[in-house]
Amino acid sequence: MADTADTNAEIADLKRQVIELSGLSLATGVILTQLLQKIVSREMSPQNATTQIVNNAREAIEAFATENEVDPAMKSRAIEAVRQYEDQIRSVIPI
Numbered sequence: 001m002a003d004t005a006d007t008n009a010e011i012a013d014l015k016r017q018v019i020e021l022s023g024l025s026l027a028t029g030v031i032l033t034q035l036l037q038k039i040v041s042r043e044m045s046p047q048n049a050t051t052q053i054v055n056n057a058r059e060a061i062e063a064f065a066t067e068n069e070v071d072p073a074m075k076s077r078a079i080e081a082v083r084q085y086e087d088q089i090r091s092v093i094p095i
Contacts (some may be wrong), residue, residue: 029081033088046093054086 036053043049058079065075 029085033085036085036089037092040089040093047090047095050086050089050093053089054082057082058087 025027036050040046040053059079061075061082064070065078
């Protein structure tokens with residue numbers, strides 16, 4: 001029974017950690033999106049600035065993933081997050 005109790009405690013701890021990290025991730029994403037929207041809106045060409053930012057981010061993810069043998073799921077999620085940020089930024093900048 002001790003093993004079951006220890007396992008349940010570990011699972012509860014991991015669930016708590018996931019919740020905390022999810023909250024941090026949400027706050028970071030919101031703040032980052034707001035900052036990027038503000039930055040690109042001040043550029044002469046907001047669309048081009050957005051393109052440059054997201055292309056640089058994608059290239060950095062690819063390089064990091066290659067150099068560090070990153071789990072494919074992590075790399076895929078990072079690329080998807082860049083697309084989500086791009087969509088959010090472009091939704092508020094002039095065409």
